[in-house]
Structures are given as structure tokens and as C-alpha cells.
Amino acid sequence: MSDIDLIIERLELRGHRITASRRRVLDAVLAQPAHFSVDDVLHVTRKVGRATVFRTMKILLDLNIVCRVILDDGAMHYRVSTRGHHHHLVCIDCGRVEDFSQCDVQSLTQDLAKATGYEIERHWLEVYGRCQACRLLKRKVAAVG
Amino acid sequence: MSDIDLIIERLELRGHRITASRRRVLDAVLAQPAHFSVDDVLHVTRKVGRATVFRTMKILLDLNIVCRVILDDGAMHYRVSTRGHHHHLVCIDCGRVEDFSQCDVQSLTQDLAKATGYEIERHWLEVYGRCQACRLLKRKVAAVG
DNA sequence: TCTATCTTGAGACTCGATATCAATACCGAG
């Protein structure tokens, strides 16, 4: 069973109808690179209405099939989600994304809760850097140029 | 020397002119609650142009006089900044914000760098929860209702 | 005071996202 079939099954379970438009959006989303904007999807799904793409994205977000990625500059992007709770390490040069859930943030939030009396519900963590490939490339360019 | 005078001094040092409009924006920003949108400031500074408020906010951001807060729902808010690098713990009920820099994230990012080969440059961390006051209130309401 | 230049603000514009609503497609009951 392919990715798309699994997703369709989950949509059906939630009572969503499987329409041609939704299928097109799904195809487009699954074909995207590491992270993408809704607009990127729109460009590929020419025959699907703007609103429908946004609506479908929202459903996928609800179902945790995609997750949001806040870019370095604050822009909102999306990403096909691999697992439950996780965070992103985004390469600021090539856009590659590593997911991680190795959540030492857990202990951090526990300390915070103790120190502040807050009951902590959620957190956002995005990390930005340069991946190994881009670092090597940069070094080479520097050496030559 | 008041807060506003200190800020004005910093603006002057950077070569920014001190105009009536900027002063009005500053007053408004300093009078805001824990976090606020640019629109909140706009509503208070009636006689100042939309563009000017945004421009002034950008300057304040550059000078680290205010910082950005990403809300639970992804909305971008602002906050008068208390220190250098820090993170936010936002109460999802009353909007109160605690700043923290007790950055165990440091060790997390080091681990990440080692594990992934990335050179890490920046990170975003926002934590959401319910402050003690709101928790108590909620409990009382539940007991009565 | 004079003037170079920084700043202003009204308004047009961009871009991501949502609301409206008549037309249409889906799919389960019969």
C-alpha cells in the first residue's frame, strides 16, 4: 500500500470524501521537496482552486500528515510529517530538513514548569544551520574564489 | 533616566532622528501589555501613519528593543525585550509572558550538531502553557460551575 | 538660518489565508 493510499484511508476514516481535487493536492504535496509553501502546491495543481488547496492543507495538518515549519525569516512552510511530536533542523542554504524528537526539551520544560508554576502544554522549536554538504561547498568556493 | 529616554539615546547613537511620530510609537509600545501586534500599536497611535509604525517597529527590532513572539496559532506578536538571547513562556489564557534564557537548548544544539554534521546558527523556541493564576482560576470555575 | 537628507504618511500593492455561495460531485440508502 503506497503512501497516498494510506493517507486516503485516513481521510475516509475521518469522514472526508475522496475527490479528484483532493487527490491532486495529495499528489502534489507528496512530490514536494523537504519543505514547501502552499503556493508551491498551488503552482503544481493548476486545475484545483486556491481555496481547496488551503482547505486540504488544513485537513492534512489536522491529521498530522503535514506539519508546519517556521523558516528563519518567520515565513510559514509545510513538510510531510514523518512521526508524532518532533522538531526541525533546517539548512539555511539548501533547505534540507532533519527531523528530531530527541527531546531534551522535555527536561527543559519540566524545569520551567517547576520554576514558574506554569502548566506547560506545547512548544515550538526550530533550529537553523548549515548542513555538512553546504559547509563543504562553502569551504571549497572560499578556497577557489 | 526613564526607559524611553534610554531608547531615544540608542536611536540617536544609531543616527536615527527623533521625530514626534517615533516618540508616539515608542510611547505606545512601552504602554502595551506582555505582547502585542503592530495593529495594537496602530490603534493607539492614531495620528501616525501605518508605514511609519511598521518602520519604527523594524528599527526597534533591529536594536533588540522589542523581540518577536510567535503565538500558539502562528500569529506574529511583539514584546518589549528585556535581555539578549532568550525565549518565551506564554500563558495561553491571559497572555502573560515569562522570559527565560536558561538555555539547555545549548547542549541540545551541540548534540544535534554532533549527530547531524550541521553547523548550527540560530534557533527559535516558544513554550506555551497556563500560568499559576489562570490554573487556579480555572479550577475555581470548574468547582463552582 | 539654510539646506542636505532623513522621515513621513496616504494610498497602492503584495502575499498568504479565509469567507461566500451557487454549482457540482460524492456516495449510501433504497
Added chain:
DNA sequence: CTCGGTATTGATATCGAGTCTCAAGATAGA
């Protein structure tokens, strides 16, 4: 297989945050 209630669609209008433009006005240093 057909019918019909209901979910969905998509063109379009609208929204909200933020930027751009540019003529007019304000600032501060000489």
C-alpha cells in the same frame, strides 16, 4: 442503478500583515 442529502468545489471578494512609492514636510548640523 438511481436518487438525493450533504460534503465539496472554485471563482471571487475580502481580510490582515507588511512593503513600496513618492511628493511633501521635518530635523539637525554647518
